[in-house]
Amino acid sequence: MARGPSSPVFLERRSYRRRRMQDAQRLLPVLGLMLWMVPTLWPSGDEAGHVAMSGVIYYIFGVWCVLIGLSAWLWRGLRRSAEDAASDPKHDP
Amino acid sequence: MTASLNLLIGVSLIYVAFLFAVAFAAERAAVRGRSGWLRTPLVYTLSLSIYCTAWTFYGAVGYAARSGMEYVTIYLGPSLVMIGWWWVLRKLVRIGRSQRVTSVADLISARYGKSNTLAIVVTVMAVVGVTPYIALQLQSVTLALSAFAGPPAADGSAGLNMLSSGFWVAAGLAVFTVLFGTRNLNANERHDGVVIAIAVEAVVKLVALIAVGIFVVWGIAGGVRPMMEQIDASALGTWQVDRSRWAALTVLSAAAFLCLPRMFQVLVVENDDERHVQIASWAFPVYLMLMSLFVVPIAVVGLNLLPPGSNPDLFVVSVPLAEGRTGLAVLSFLGGFSSATSMVIVATLALSTMVSNHVVMPIYLSLKPGGASMSGDVRSVILRARRLSILLIIALGYLYYVLSGGSGALAAIGLISFAGVAQFLPAMLGGIFWRGATRVGALSGLCLGFAIWVYASLLPSFGQGAVLPASFFEVGPWGIGWLRPYAFFGIEGIDPTVHAVLWSLLLNTCVFVVGSLLSFPKPLERLQGAQFVNVFDHSGQARGWHASVAASEDLMIMAQRILGAAEAQALFRAAAREQGMIGHLPEPNPAFLERLERELSASVGTATAHAMVSQMVGAASVSVEDLLAVADESAQMLEYSSQLETKSAELSRTAGQLREANDKLTQLSVQKDAFLGQISHELRTPMTSIRAFSEIMRDAEGLSAAEKTKYASIIHVEAIRLTRLLDDLLDLSVLENGQVSLNPATGRLDAVLDHAVITAGASGDGRLRIVRHKTTADTMLTTDMDRLGQVFINLITNAQKYCRAEAPQLEISVRATPDMLRVEFRDNGTPIPDAARALIFEKFARVAEGDGSGAGLGLAICREIMARLGGDISHVPQASGNLFVVQMPRAAALAAQ
Amino acid sequence: MDKHVLLVEDEVNIIEAMSFLLKREGWKVDTHSDGATAVSAIRDARPDLVVLDYMLPGKSGIAILTELRALPDFAALPVLMLTARGQLRDREEAERAGVNRFMTKPFSNTEVLNAVRDLVRV
Numbered sequence A: 001m002a003r004g005p006s007s008p009v010f011l012e013r014r015s016y017r018r019r020r021m022q023d024a025q026r027l028l029p030v031l032g033l034m035l036w037m038v039p040t041l042w043p044s045g046d047e048a049g050h051v052a053m054s055g056v057i058y059y060i061f062g063v064w065c066v067l068i069g070l071s072a073w074l075w076r077g078l079r080r081s082a083e084d085a086a087s088d089p090k091h092d093p
Numbered sequence B: 001m002t003a004s005l006n007l008l009i010g011v012s013l014i015y016v017a018f019l020f021a022v023a024f025a026a027e028r029a030a031v032r033g034r035s036g037w038l039r040t041p042l043v044y045t046l047s048l049s050i051y052c053t054a055w056t057f058y059g060a061v062g063y064a065a066r067s068g069m070e071y072v073t074i075y076l077g078p079s080l081v082m083i084g085w086w087w088v089l090r091k092l093v094r095i096g097r098s099q100r101v102t103s104v105a106d107l108i109s110a111r112y113g114k115s116n117t118l119a120i121v122v123t124v125m126a127v128v129g130v131t132p133y134i135a136l137q138l139q140s141v142t143l144a145l146s147a148f149a150g151p152p153a154a155d156g157s158a159g160l161n162m163l164s165s166g167f168w169v170a171a172g173l174a175v176f177t178v179l180f181g182t183r184n185l186n187a188n189e190r191h192d193g194v195v196i197a198i199a200v201e202a203v204v205k206l207v208a209l210i211a212v213g214i215f216v217v218w219g220i221a222g223g224v225r226p227m228m229e230q231i232d233a234s235a236l237g238t239w240q241v242d243r244s245r246w247a248a249l250t251v252l253s254a255a256a257f258l259c260l261p262r263m264f265q266v267l268v269v270e271n272d273d274e275r276h277v278q279i280a281s282w283a284f285p286v287y288l289m290l291m292s293l294f295v296v297p298i299a300v301v302g303l304n305l306l307p308p309g310s311n312p313d314l315f316v317v318s319v320p321l322a323e324g325r326t327g328l329a330v331l332s333f334l335g336g337f338s339s340a341t342s343m344v345i346v347a348t349l350a351l352s353t354m355v356s357n358h359v360v361m362p363i364y365l366s367l368k369p370g371g372a373s374m375s376g377d378v379r380s381v382i383l384r385a386r387r388l389s390i391l392l393i394i395a396l397g398y399l400y401y402v403l404s405g406g407s408g409a410l411a412a413i414g415l416i417s418f419a420g421v422a423q424f425l426p427a428m429l430g431g432i433f434w435r436g437a438t439r440v441g442a443l444s445g446l447c448l449g450f451a452i453w454v455y456a457s458l459l460p461s462f463g464q465g466a467v468l469p470a471s472f473f474e475v476g477p478w479g480i481g482w483l484r485p486y487a488f489f490g491i492e493g494i495d496p497t498v499h500a501v502l503w504s505l506l507l508n509t510c511v512f513v514v515g516s517l518l519s520f521p522k523p524l525e526r527l528q529g530a531q532f533v534n535v536f537d538h539s540g541q542a543r544g545w546h547a548s549v550a551a552s553e554d555l556m557i558m559a560q561r562i563l564g565a566a567e568a569q570a571l572f573r574a575a576a577r578e579q580g581m582i583g584h585l586p587e588p589n590p591a592f593l594e595r596l597e598r599e600l601s602a603s604v605g606t607a608t609a610h611a612m613v614s615q616m617v618g619a620a621s622v623s624v625e626d627l628l629a630v631a632d633e634s635a636q637m638l639e640y641s642s643q644l645e646t647k648s649a650e651l652s653r654t655a656g657q658l659r660e661a662n663d664k665l666t667q668l669s670v671q672k673d674a675f676l677g678q679i680s681h682e683l684r685t686p687m688t689s690i691r692a693f694s695e696i697m698r699d700a701e702g703l704s705a706a707e708k709t710k711y712a713s714i715i716h717v718e719a720i721r722l723t724r725l726l727d728d729l730l731d732l733s734v735l736e737n738g739q740v741s742l743n744p745a746t747g748r749l750d751a752v753l754d755h756a757v758i759t760a761g762a763s764g765d766g767r768l769r770i771v772r773h774k775t776t777a778d779t780m781l782t783t784d785m786d787r788l789g790q791v792f793i794n795l796i797t798n799a800q801k802y803c804r805a806e807a808p809q810l811e812i813s814v815r816a817t818p819d820m821l822r823v824e825f826r827d828n829g830t831p832i833p834d835a836a837r838a839l840i841f842e843k844f845a846r847v848a849e850g851d852g853s854g855a856g857l858g859l860a861i862c863r864e865i866m867a868r869l870g871g872d873i874s875h876v877p878q879a880s881g882n883l884f885v886v887q888m889p890r891a892a893a894l895a896a897q
Numbered sequence C: 001m002d003k004h005v006l007l008v009e010d011e012v013n014i015i016e017a018m019s020f021l022l023k024r025e026g027w028k029v030d031t032h033s034d035g036a037t038a039v040s041a042i043r044d045a046r047p048d049l050v051v052l053d054y055m056l057p058g059k060s061g062i063a064i065l066t067e068l069r070a071l072p073d074f075a076a077l078p079v080l081m082l083t084a085r086g087q088l089r090d091r092e093e094a095e096r097a098g099v100n101r102f103m104t105k106p107f108s109n110t111e112v113l114n115a116v117r118d119l120v121r122v
Helices: A013-041 A053-087 B002-031 B041-051 B054-083 B089-098 B104-111 B116-149 B162-181 B192-221 B224-233 B243-259 B261-269 B274-293 B295-305 B312-322 B326-367 B378-403 B410-421 B424-433 B439-462 B470-475 B496-518 B523-533 B552-563 B565-578 B590-604 B606-618 B624-699 B705-736 B749-763 B785-802 B858-868 C012-024 C038-045 C061-070 C088-097 C109-119
Strands: B744-748 B769-773 B780-784 B809-816 B820-827 B872-877 B882-889 C004-008 C028-032 C049-053 C079-083 C101-104
Touching (some): A013 B243, A053 B274, B002 B116, B002 B162, B002 B326, B041 B054, B041 B274, B041 B326, B054 B192, B054 B274, B054 B312, B089 B261, B089 B274, B104 B326, B104 B606, B116 B162, B116 B326, B116 B378, B162 B378, B192 B224, B192 B274, B326 B378, B410 B439, B552 B565, B565 B590, B624 C012, B624 C109, B705 B858, B705 C012, B744 B749, B749 B785, B749 B809, B780 B785, B785 B858, B858 B872, C004 C012, C012 C028, C028 C038, C061 C088, C101 C109
Parallel strands (some): C004 C049
Antiparallel strands (some): B820 B882, B872 B882
16 A cells, blocks of 8 residues: 555554454455365375265365464454444554 | 145145235335334345245255265355455445446446446347346246146146146246335335245245255154165265365355346445444354255155155155155245245346346437437336336246256256356456456457357257357367367366356456556546445545536426435425525535435446436536546646636735735834934024023023023033933944943842932932832842842832822842843833824833933833843833833843944 | 014023023014914914924924915015924925025024115115
8 A cells, every 4th residue: 555655654553453453354254265266286086085975075175274363353353443443543552 | 736726726826925015114114214124234144045936945955966065166255255245245345335236237337437238248248148047937836836737647638738838937936026126216226025025035045945954854854873874874864065066166166156146236226334244254154054054855855755857956855755744845846936936036036127228228328319318208118118118038047947958957957157247257357456458358258248248058958959069069160179168279188167267257358457467548448447346435426527508497497206205306306405505496506416326326226327317417518538538628727827826826915925026115114204304303402402492592691690500500411311312312323233341240139229229319409209119139140230239229219200190119039930120110100092102112202201211222222221131121010100021031142233 | 663573483592592692683572382282372463573483393494384384375475484303305395395594503603683674775
């Protein structure tokens, strides 16, 4: 994100945290893509050491749940920090 | 079976009536302004579920039964897009809101300079791309109906007539969509009723699928563990995947999620609050996960339970039916029906908006030579265009259904559609993230990608030899081997879907980028590009119009026809009020025209609105280049005139300075004259007396001794007065010129005061009583003691001369701070009048009548001395008497000498 | 009957000298030293000659002269103006105001007595 020339160089602790949470939110789909592409590395079909379908189901839906959980957690955190910032902009922890 | 089929049709009709009632109630509530509950994050999230169509409802199970886990990629892509909303969605939604974008075609056309050519191309591509998808819905619903009707007999007599039932389904959907979507022309292209209806349908389909899933897992298989064992033991028991398809389909579904016209409609156009996107970022993946959770179990149970050869696309309905659960089967059918109807409604609504805004309206406008103002009610034209477009699109879907024979697997058709609309992706993403993207690049990329898709994906879907001759697939068109539809550039062995997606998107992107790099955008394109890419920096509109030509009345007439009379009048009145004008018609200034164009674009699309306003404003002849040229010219003139202004400002500044200097000189001259006059007067007056009396004493005879003494003493006094005057003048001159030499010394302040009192007392008449407050007896200071004493003497002498009180008295007190000393001389005489106070420190200012012995230079000299000593002297107005205050630093930093 | 002169002057010593000189010539001498009330003093005294100082406290000699000339009875009254400022402009100003004789201080006693004799032919 390009910041305007007037943006401060250092942010207060909480805005810093918020920025990092936004970064995490941006990286989440990358993580998801990587995790969901892992099955393409597994031996498939008749290849030796094949993986049982139930394991695949557990893995894919497990990743899904983790991503949803992380996304919801980040959303809550961001919402709360946004509300805090809105209600008390001067407070410095 | 016929009974249950009739029941099914009855239930469907009741369900549709229920949906209609919900939508109607929602629109009523919205009209009455109570739409808060209509626009919640939950409703937004549920409305996104139109992604899950009948294809996903029925087809996913069939897909799983055929290809195992691969079906899940269709859900993984959108999940990733939603979780990564921060990347693209946020920006799309913001642009959509700030630019009042009505469709994906509108977005792309607006981005690339409000180009209608581009809008038409995108519209055509969208219609062609989505048609298979609509056919898919028809196919799924008729298939599901056929499941209730029983398997078609070998002679085809007992089964359901697939074509006619497909037709009735299509007709029903068309009527439903027309009734829902085009009841009125919404100001911002939002459909509260439709959104609520599809939210309800989202719940119905989720509940239906989960109900079937629960029935399958716990009712048939007997729990999660036995289910998993059954899955592992089945034909789908091992992980089998085409790795390229897995990756390609994930990417494709993500792209399609953004590009599908119906998804764009609910994601961007119907979005009411950007924060809803944030909530949907995790809530919608939950929905998708739940929708896909029971797909494999249903597929496995269906494979085990039903006779071989059963259509796996129908397992969702046929498994409950086989188990005798008709109620569950009906619910399941309703779920599929819901999926189909909601998809068709939103998709055709989105497409019809595009068709009417970008195809019908421009043609209509160009056919009417007078422009929009001359024609009839444009509003009804637009509505009619929308309705016709809806019928046309559904008819096309039915045609595809008939042509493709309703034979292909649902999943394959869906993927073709996905690949078609995914062609928008480079132009769309490039448009919102890259300012260098141009119309030429977008147009060529889109056309090439679309052509490849048609050639390598759409046409082959009708079957080899159906549209494309079979020879094409074997040796290539006209024997050109590297153009074989499934093996571009001779690279064989790629899965046909992956092949089409890969090549179309790759070449699309390449041509888009290269075209953009090589071409030069028009000014409006560059403006729009900046607006789109930097949408978070400024959410304003591109500047375009300058119009004094456009009559507000014409604009009003046009706006009334498009927005409706009441809304148009309200808009114009509000604008007039904002401009501070009385009446209903605002000045057609650029701001207003932009706003009007934006409002119009919400109804007829960006390009059309632009064209209409430009017809009004400049008789359709004012191009943006012209406008920019005018702007350049006026900028130059502005610069020139500002230069002139600068120059004239400089001149007047110089003149002002000269005038000031002149005033100062005049003033100086007046002061000099006054000063010379004063000096002359002060010198000549004593001289007159001296001369007169000396002549008298010389010439007159018979003067008495007393007279002689008297006249001699007058001469003497006047001579002294003259001398003192000359002394003072010299003193003042030296002080004023800064040539005075000061002799700093350290001593007691009291000693200086004592000396002054004694010296002054010697010359006075002794009437003045001097009161000393010796509170700070030993205050020390460093300064020129003689000069300071001179100031004190002067003040005491003045009091002696001018204090006219009965018992004249002078109080002298000292206040000391660590740095400063303050000596106060307070007399009880008549206060100096306010008007004179300003003058007393000036030369020759004698306020009170005195004995004439002073030249009026005393206080002027005092002021000069105090300035040299780093302090000051001031007169403080008192109720009675006068107070002179002398202030100085304890250690004088003596002023430059 | 003695001729009557009014000295309008604020400098004590000059009054002293002028009174001495004019009395010795046989003039009846009255003095007035405040500019502000000078006009009414002249009207009351109805002198044959006014010796007027240019700079007076309260009102300038020019102003007094201008006022005096505006009164019909005093339009032709001989006025000798004395000034210590000695500037050419003052003389022009005084002549415009209708002065009969303008002299710059210091002057010789003979000079001033000749001027008085010119103005009022005894």
